[in-house]
Amino acid sequence: MRFSPRLIILARIESGDDYYDLIELPNGKHIPVPIAVKLVGKSKVAKIPLAKRRRDNMFFYCPECGKTSFYKCWEHNSLDERVNEEKERYFLNLIKAGKYSKLRYIVAELEEETEVVIE
Numbered sequence: 001m002r003f004s005p006r007l008i009i010l011a012r013i014e015s016g017d018d019y020y021d022l023i024e025l026p027n028g029k030h031i032p033v034p035i036a037v038k039l040v041g042k043s044k045v046a047k048i049p050l051a052k053r054r055r056d057n058m059f060f061y062c063p064e065c066g067k068t069s070f071y072k073c074w075e076h077n078s079l080d081e082r083v084n085e086e087k088e089r090y091f092l093n094l095i096k097a098g099k100y101s102k103l104r105y106i107v108a109e110l111e112e113e114t115e116v117v118i119e
């Protein structure tokens with residue numbers, strides 16, 4: 001039996017497996033799915049198309065130091081609140097405009113050797 005992308009996303013959100021999943025914006029930036037759910041609700045997040053690509057240990061690539069990682073390179077990325085606000089506003093506007101097809105839902109595949117860092 002094949003499950004629709006919508007059901008896969010809803011199952012992840014319901015089970016809490018969505019913690020490391022990401023929504024990719026058209027500008028290549030990402031919003032963590034738990035934040036996206038808080039902003040627009042489960043049913044809207046479930047309308048976002050599933051990406052073929054997974055978030056794995058090679059997902060993020062830092063152009064400055066060349067590191068690939070499950071997490072963004074913290075050395076070369078500032079944790080600027082304004083950046084988050086901008087991303088969230090951009091995301092909200094796309095959802096309001098019904099432009100789900102511009103977004104991608106990226107499932108995280110946490111490998112055993114991944115060091116989990118709670119932000």
Ligand SMILES: [Zn+2]
Nearest residue numbers: 062065073076
């Ligand atoms: Zn770096």
